[in-house]
Amino acid sequence: MSNRAPITKAGSERLRAELDRLKSEDRPRIIAAIAEARAHGDLKENAEYHAARELQSFIEGRIGQLEALLSTAEVIDVSRLNPGSKVVFGAIVDLADEDSGAEVTYQIVGDLEADIKQGLIAVSSPIARALIGKSEGDSFEFTAPNGVKHYEITGVRYS
Template sequence: MNRAPMTKKGAERLRKELDRLKSEERPRIIEAIAEARAHGDLKENAEYHAAREQQSFIEGRINELEAALSTAQVIDTSTLNAGNKIVFGAIVDLEDEDSGDEVTYQIVGDLEADIKQNLIAVTSPIARALIGRLEGDSIEFEAPRGVKNYEIIGVRYE
């Protein structure tokens, strides 16, 4: 079995989401379905159908999270000692060689990736370009808007 890597923080965040779905969202949807069912004819009951659709989505997400957490290889990134070499879990400070803009990313597992929080998937093009590199190296990779060039200005693990 292929165990997908996941950071300890990411696993905790996904467990919280799973707990919330099971303890808050699932009971709320069951109640909404029961209430909509009480309104009579289910064929033309939009509330009932919307609640059933939402229930299906929530149950799917619960299954996805349970499966991912049960097979994940959880890695405590604070114990990694890779120095200034980039491996899974690294927090990397980059400078765009074209614009001079600086950005910081952490390389995480696919399921915990969230670009809004600067968490990039280990399978993403930028992460693949970064893995194995050292502080001071330059990388080039194909981004959705064309080729990007970054200098690695910092590497740390927390």
């Protein structure tokens, strides 16, 4: 059994772009800021120096985190999947709330790239687990933090 975390190709590219930016832009900028703050003298009471070191620590931590995540991630190219109208990892799913009529669209992605504000839901989330294996036209329910929700799947696509 593999312990590799699934991630979409697009999610992998976003994380790699962030890693590249941190290494090629942010890291050199903060090193220069530390050098400049050091030049101001007494480091004990130098707020600029301490702020720059704190930011450097954050950047280095994020670089390490991204490198670890990407080294253990299994990139899945959603465009190569052919599940038809069945919901699987990477699916973009259009849903209609059967109670309110509200419509929403989510893409099922890996835990590493989930961002509800962008409509990216983790494959391990309750709604994604309820969706997996269903097809367009199916109704389902799942327990959300604010109660049981009833949805109909109005569309399933892959990009």
